[in-house]
Amino acid sequence: MLQQTTVAAVIPHYKKFFAQFPTLAALAEASEQAVLREWAGLGYYARARNLHACARMLAARGEFPSDVRELRRLPGIGLYTAAAIAAIAFGKPVVPVDANVARVLTRVFAMTTPLPKARPQLEQKAAELAATEAGQKRPGDLAQALFDLGATVCTPKSPRCAACPWDAFCAARAQGIAETLPRSAPKMPRPRRFGVHFWLTDAAGNVLLRRRPSRGLLGGMSELPGTPWISEPYSEKEAMAAAPMPAPWRHIGQVRHVFTHFALTLEVFAAAVPRIETTGFLCPIRDVHAQALPTVMRKCVSLAETFGLMTANADEAREIGKMRRRRL
Numbered sequence: 001m002l003q004q005t006t007v008a009a010v011i012p013h014y015k016k017f018f019a020q021f022p023t024l025a026a027l028a029e030a031s032e033q034a035v036l037r038e039w040a041g042l043g044y045y046a047r048a049r050n051l052h053a054c055a056r057m058l059a060a061r062g063e064f065p066s067d068v069r070e071l072r073r074l075p076g077i078g079l080y081t082a083a084a085i086a087a088i089a090f091g092k093p094v095v096p097v098d099a100n101v102a103r104v105l106t107r108v109f110a111m112t113t114p115l116p117k118a119r120p121q122l123e124q125k126a127a128e129l130a131a132t133e134a135g136q137k138r139p140g141d142l143a144q145a146l147f148d149l150g151a152t153v154c155t156p157k158s159p160r161c162a163a164c165p166w167d168a169f170c171a172a173r174a175q176g177i178a179e180t181l182p183r184s185a186p187k188m189p190r191p192r193r194f195g196v197h198f199w200l201t202d203a204a205g206n207v208l209l210r211r212r213p214s215r216g217l218l219g220g221m222s223e224l225p226g227t228p229w230i231s232e233p234y235s236e237k238e239a240m241a242a243a244p245m246p247a248p249w250r251h252i253g254q255v256r257h258v259f260t261h262f263a264l265t266l267e268v269f270a271a272a273v274p275r276i277e278t279t280g281f282l283c284p285i286r287d288v289h290a291q292a293l294p295t296v297m298r299k300c301v302s303l304a305e306t307f308g309l310m311t312a313n314a315d316e317a318r319e320i321g322k323m324r325r326r327r328l
């Protein structure tokens with residue numbers, strides 16, 4: 001949960017998740033939808049699917065592997081996580097290299113090759129550290145010490161070299177280049193993508209949702225029906241052609257969301273019809289927040305909420321919409 005997410009944001013999700021799935025067996029037995037529902041709001045949903053698949057694999061296997069190579073065979077466990085589990089949970093002599101450790105090592109050894117090209121060099125230095133007495137005898141403590149050194153002393157902007165236990169050996173400090181390391185390759189501008197999604201309700205108080213394909217971005221999550229996300233904005237004609245069914249559609253606004261690899265702009269249309277007859281599934285409007293919706297779709301739901309569209313009663317909807325917009 002903590003990868004790419006702050007501790008403050010994670011704590012309530014962590015407590016709720018463990019209350020729901022207190023054991024590996026409970027997680028393994030849960031449905032993917034139930035796991036995704038508890039993960040909703042944390043982003044990077046592939047982690048939730050991998051965690052679930054990993055729990056199932058471990059439950060079937062009946063034991064937790066302790067070796068880096070075996071750990072890496074588990075879904076969602078990359079080199080860093082495998083090394084961290086092996087060192088901290090099983091006392092194996094390996095040094096996990098996260099962003100903090102990478103920063104410390106590039107500075108101590110004054111590595112000027114930009115990341116990620118410097119990665120093999122970093123792994124080599126990590127292996128050398130693992131072979132030292134501390135790395136052999138107390139690998140878990142060495143890993144934690146490196147994490148803490150990077151997080152509290154060898155910080156990205158102003159490293160506190162005077163307080164650092166490694167200042168005498170640090171090549172970057174000796175050369176006066178600590179703050180310029182680690183170097184990274186120039187960033188490419190984030191590409192933009194565009195899409196259209198539809199808030200469609202019926203007279204019985206349902207909203208139309210659909211499930212995304214189980215693999216790929218936001219795999220297995222629920223969403224409002226919509227278009228693929230492409231590099232050019234859709235014209236209104238194209239948007240209407242993609243609507244789930246003919247209806248008195250009106251444009252209610254725009255939602256913006258930034259993913260790691262692209263920035264997304266969605267146009268949102270809404271309509272109410274007596275009966276919904278199209279593919280997807282119907283969800284009572286009042287239960288929509290309990291669905292496994294990714295943050296970008298929660299933003300679309302909030303937009304519908306702003307327009308008072310969370311009710312099937314047209315008069316009530318108009319009044320709520322007026323009140324909400326006056327407050328904005």
Ligand code: SF4
Nearest residue numbers: 154161164167170178
């Ligand atoms: S001496 Fe400074 S740059 Fe070197 S590891 Fe310590 S805090 Fe980082």
